[in-house]
Each structure stands twice: as C-alpha cells, then as structure tokens.
Amino acid sequence: MQGKTPLYSKLLQFQSENNISFHVPGHKNGELISYNDEEWRRQLWKFDVTELNDLDDLHAPMGVIGDAEKLLTDLYGVKKSYFLVNGSTVGNLAMILASLKEGDKVFVQRNSHKSVMNGIKLAKAKPIFLSPDYEEEWKVETVLSERTVKQAIAQFPEVKTLILTSPNYYGMIGNLEEIIQLAHANGICVLVDEAHGAHFIGNDKFPPSAVQLGADLVVQSAHKTLPALTMGAYLHYNTDFIEEHEVKYYLEILQSSSPSYLIMASLDKARHYLATYSEEDWDYLQNTISLFRSELAKVSQLKVLGYPYIGDPLKITIQSTVDKTGFILQKQLEKEGIYTELADSNNVLFVFPLLKKEIAFPLNEIITKVRKALSENLSEIPYERKVSASIKKGQDIVELKLGETEQALRNKREISLNDAHHAICAETIIPYPPGIPILMPGEEITMYHINQIKNLLKDGARFQGSPSIYENKITIFEK
Incomplete structure (x- = not known):
C-alpha cells in the first residue's frame, strides 16, 4: 500500500486530460504564468527554499521581500501592503483580531466567508448580522444596502467596526462607496473581505476596489483572479483607526514561520502582471468575454445572467432554461472537461481568466464542449425550482x-x-x-x-x- 501516491497520481491524471479551467486559481493551470515566461514554471521546485542570506524574512522584511511589498504598496496606493502565504483566511483573522476586543459588538455582512465568522469568534466579539438584499432572478443573496447599515447604526450607535464582503462570490458590488462614507461619518472602521477583487485596480473599466473607495483594511485573494499560487493573498492597511503594529503582530502569530517562497514569488509576479496590464489587454479581454457570453447565450439550454448591480466582468453566471439545477449543469460540463468555480441550486459560475492580448483563448473548442455536454437527455432527473425569497421581514439585523x-x-x-x-x-x-x-x-x-x-x-x-x-x-x- 505504501507504494501508492493517490493524490499525486490523481493530479497527474487530471492534468493529463487537458481540462479547461473556469475556476480558481487565477493562473488557470499555469496558462497565465507561462505564456511568456516558461522559465518560471520550470523553476518551481528550485524556488522552494527558506530564509537564507540575501533571501530576506517575511516576518522581518528588510531586503527583497520588503522591496516586493513596497512595490505592492505603491501599486495599491495605501500605507502598507503585506504578502499573505496562508490565504485570505489569515488576512481576515488578523485584521479582525487587530480591530476587536473581547465583548465588542461588530456589524458583519451576513453572507461573509467562514473565516470572517471565525475571526469574530476568536476575538470573542459579539456579531450583529446585517442581511444583504436578495435577487429574485439569480435567487441569491447579493449586496448589503446602505439602508440596512443606517438602520443598524441607529439601533446600535456604540458599534465601531463594520465588516463587509465585496464583491460577493458572484461578482456583485453595491453602494460600497456610500456605505464606507456613512460608516466613517459615524466613527466606524471598515474592514473589507475583497477576496475576489484583487484585479480591480488593473484597469478603470473594472469596478472600483474597496482600497480606492477608502476602506480601512482590505484583504484580497491574489490567487483567485491573478496568476498567483493558491494561498497567495494580500492585506492592505490604510487606516488611522488601528495601529499598524497590531496588524503586523497578529500576522506574525498566525502566518507560518516557514513561509513558502514559491507563494511569495508568485505574489510578486502577480503584482507585476497587474501593474503592466494595458488598455490593449483590457480591450482584448473585454472582446473575448463579450464573444464568450454571446456564444453561451446561443445555447438554447442556457440563460446567461446580467448583473443587477455593478459587477465583475470576469464572473459569468448561467442558469438552465429547462429547470435543471446548477449542480446538474456543473456535472454535465465536467464530463466534457469544463470545470467551473461554483454551482448552487440554480446557477453555475464561471471565473474567466484575466487574459492579456498575447494569450490565446480556445473559444470555439469550449463552446463545442458546452453544446456536447448539454446535448445529453437530462429529462429523467427531476427538479423543482423551490428557493425561498429573502429572509422574512424584520430579519435584516440579527444578533x-x-x-x-x-x-x-x-x-x-x-x-x-x-x-x-x-x-x-x-x-x-x-x-x-x-x-x-x-x-x-x-x-x-x-x-x-x-x-x-x-x-x-x-x-x-x-x-x-x-x-x-x-x-x-x-x-x-x-x-
């Protein structure tokens, strides 16, 4: 039995099938890493080193890691940016622990990631859940309204921290700027889990980042949409509410004492990828996405959803027009080697690659596979679309x-x-x-x-x- 390598062998098999990635990580099976830099992919094992002389130390950066973080700080225009090697999870935990004391009440968007909820639990704070709006066509909870935040502030004027998630998993962004301004006007520090928005500053055609809109602490999963390795993330500090040393203190406690140089190098490369994103790259990306959406819309079994709010163009959500669940659609696509990011009872979510103009996209091959995947007779799989609407009235603010x-x-x-x-x-x-x-x-x-x-x-x-x-x-x- 010890001669077997089940995980490694399965990964070899999976990659040999040349599957198409519409899921994270953003490097898309290495395609965005190696399009003009094959050396980077060849050197991966050799880059797995430790804190040697001249290679600096993540927990006390005074050399090349410090230089790389300084470039990141300058790109995002904040007071200080940090590399994270334990994902957005560690960033969420650190910023929450730095912001809250035991017994503090905190406003938190109800459709936040479990790491946000765990951070509040570790801080022994008291969450006040603010329920987002509900979108009937998508049948998902969407974004937090300014109205709900106003009600919460009026009901709990002693609360001084607000935790938001923007964009939501489906790429939706609401009145984020207005909510941040409202919070600041009431002396409230704003923490934002922007896991899916690291690419927003790459071009002014993307939605504005929480960093640009004045949020105090922002965490981003670089690996979700940028060509970084899984667990590569950023934390941006830009506040007068919290001392920077508090954030650094918790990062030193929570992050690995043996940080991966592979992940850190990929974060440096991802920052460079974004910093060199040109107008020509955006035009190519936009045209490719538009063509992809239009070709999907021609498939009679599919409906391509349009955003009810400002939305991330990299996120593309589809539904069945023949009353099949998103889970069924996802499984059918996987049979043809198309792997999507998420399925729920009604939707399937594609995460499109952040293409540059030099990177080819096999549109015709993908659409052919989609049509083939959906040509199978699914009529024997029963499904009734039964999803409750929003949480009943009176539940917008919950302790x-x-x-x-x-x-x-x-x-x-x-x-x-x-x-x-x-x-x-x-x-x-x-x-x-x-x-x-x-x-x-x-x-x-x-x-x-x-x-x-x-x-x-x-x-x-x-x-x-x-x-x-x-x-x-x-x-x-x-x-």
Whole structure:
C-alpha cells in the first residue's frame, strides 16, 4: 500500500486530460504564468527554499521581500501592503483580531466567508448580522444596502467596526462607496473581505476596489483572479483607526514561520502582471468575454445572467432554461472537461481568466464542449425550482441568541431538522463552495434556514462540518 501516491497520481491524471479551467486559481493551470515566461514554471521546485542570506524574512522584511511589498504598496496606493502565504483566511483573522476586543459588538455582512465568522469568534466579539438584499432572478443573496447599515447604526450607535464582503462570490458590488462614507461619518472602521477583487485596480473599466473607495483594511485573494499560487493573498492597511503594529503582530502569530517562497514569488509576479496590464489587454479581454457570453447565450439550454448591480466582468453566471439545477449543469460540463468555480441550486459560475492580448483563448473548442455536454437527455432527473425569497421581514439585523460565554455553559444534542424551528443552533452549517455559513452557533433556527438547507441537500450541495446534516439532523443547544 505504501507504494501508492493517490493524490499525486490523481493530479497527474487530471492534468493529463487537458481540462479547461473556469475556476480558481487565477493562473488557470499555469496558462497565465507561462505564456511568456516558461522559465518560471520550470523553476518551481528550485524556488522552494527558506530564509537564507540575501533571501530576506517575511516576518522581518528588510531586503527583497520588503522591496516586493513596497512595490505592492505603491501599486495599491495605501500605507502598507503585506504578502499573505496562508490565504485570505489569515488576512481576515488578523485584521479582525487587530480591530476587536473581547465583548465588542461588530456589524458583519451576513453572507461573509467562514473565516470572517471565525475571526469574530476568536476575538470573542459579539456579531450583529446585517442581511444583504436578495435577487429574485439569480435567487441569491447579493449586496448589503446602505439602508440596512443606517438602520443598524441607529439601533446600535456604540458599534465601531463594520465588516463587509465585496464583491460577493458572484461578482456583485453595491453602494460600497456610500456605505464606507456613512460608516466613517459615524466613527466606524471598515474592514473589507475583497477576496475576489484583487484585479480591480488593473484597469478603470473594472469596478472600483474597496482600497480606492477608502476602506480601512482590505484583504484580497491574489490567487483567485491573478496568476498567483493558491494561498497567495494580500492585506492592505490604510487606516488611522488601528495601529499598524497590531496588524503586523497578529500576522506574525498566525502566518507560518516557514513561509513558502514559491507563494511569495508568485505574489510578486502577480503584482507585476497587474501593474503592466494595458488598455490593449483590457480591450482584448473585454472582446473575448463579450464573444464568450454571446456564444453561451446561443445555447438554447442556457440563460446567461446580467448583473443587477455593478459587477465583475470576469464572473459569468448561467442558469438552465429547462429547470435543471446548477449542480446538474456543473456535472454535465465536467464530463466534457469544463470545470467551473461554483454551482448552487440554480446557477453555475464561471471565473474567466484575466487574459492579456498575447494569450490565446480556445473559444470555439469550449463552446463545442458546452453544446456536447448539454446535448445529453437530462429529462429523467427531476427538479423543482423551490428557493425561498429573502429572509422574512424584520430579519435584516440579527444578533446571536446565545453569546460565546453562554454557549460554553449549555449542553448540546442532535435533533431532526424538521424539529429545529426556533431552536438555537450549536454548529456551523456551511455549504462549500462558497463557504458562507447558513447558520452560526448561537443563532436561532428559522423556517427560512430549514427550507434553505433542505433545498440544498435535495439538489446535491456539499457541506463542511458534521456529516449528520446529510441525514437531515442538526445539533442544537439544550435550554
């Protein structure tokens, strides 16, 4: 048995099939890395070194790493930018721990990544969830409204930190500038998980970055849309609310003491890729995306969605016109070697590569594969489109029913999901992707939550956490 290498062997097999990547990481199986720099790909193993003389130290950068971070800082126009080698997760944790003390109340956008929720939990702060708007055609939660933020400030004037997610997973951006200005006018520090927006400053045709709009701390997953290796991310510090040494302190605690030079080198290369993105590159990208969207729209089984808000052109979302789930569509595309980023009950999400004009895109081959994937008769797979609309009125602003201290004093038990209405959840329920919790420990379980989980289970969603959820069971706190 020890002669086997199951993961390595599967990766070799997978890459030998020449699959087409519409998912992260942004280097797209190395295509954006090696289009004019084959040496970079050949040298990957040799770049896996450690903190040798002349190679600097991520935790005390005074040489080449410091120089690379300075170039990043200058590009984004902030006070200080940091390389992250443990993904946006470590950036979210660090900025939250630097901003909150035990017992602080904090506004947090409800459709935030689990790392944001975990950061609040580690800080022992008290989250006040602000529910985003709901888009009926897409059937997804979208962006936070300025109206909800105003209501929250009026209801909780003592809160001094707001955590936003922008763009959302589907690329949507709302009134981000107005919300940041509103928060600052009320003495509120704004933290933004901009995991999917590292490329926004590459051209003024992209949506504006939270960095440009005045957010105080911004975290970006460079690996999602830029040609960086997985776990490569950036943190941008640009605030007077928080001391920089607090952020650095938590980064030193949370980041690996043996940071990957491969990841750091890829972050340096990704910054260079973005800094040299030209108008000609944008024109080529825009034309290619427009052509791709128009060709997808010609496939009778598909509907290509248009943004209800400002949106990221790299994100392309489709739905079935014959009432098939996004999970089914995704599986059919995978049979033809087209791997997408995400499926939900209704949608499939493509993450388009951030092309430069020198990079060829096999449009005809991809559309041929899409048509072939959808030519299969799917009529025997039943599906009823049953997705609840928004959270019922009065739920725009929600506090936990049980705080961290109270949770520690309660016993837990597992019950049927059908019996969980009004119970207090004792586990985190996370469909993955996108990694946005439906329920958090201490949160009251509503019929909206129950129906949402049931629909996702029925449609074939995957969940992180207890496997009991697949048996329609959930863990609650006893009274």
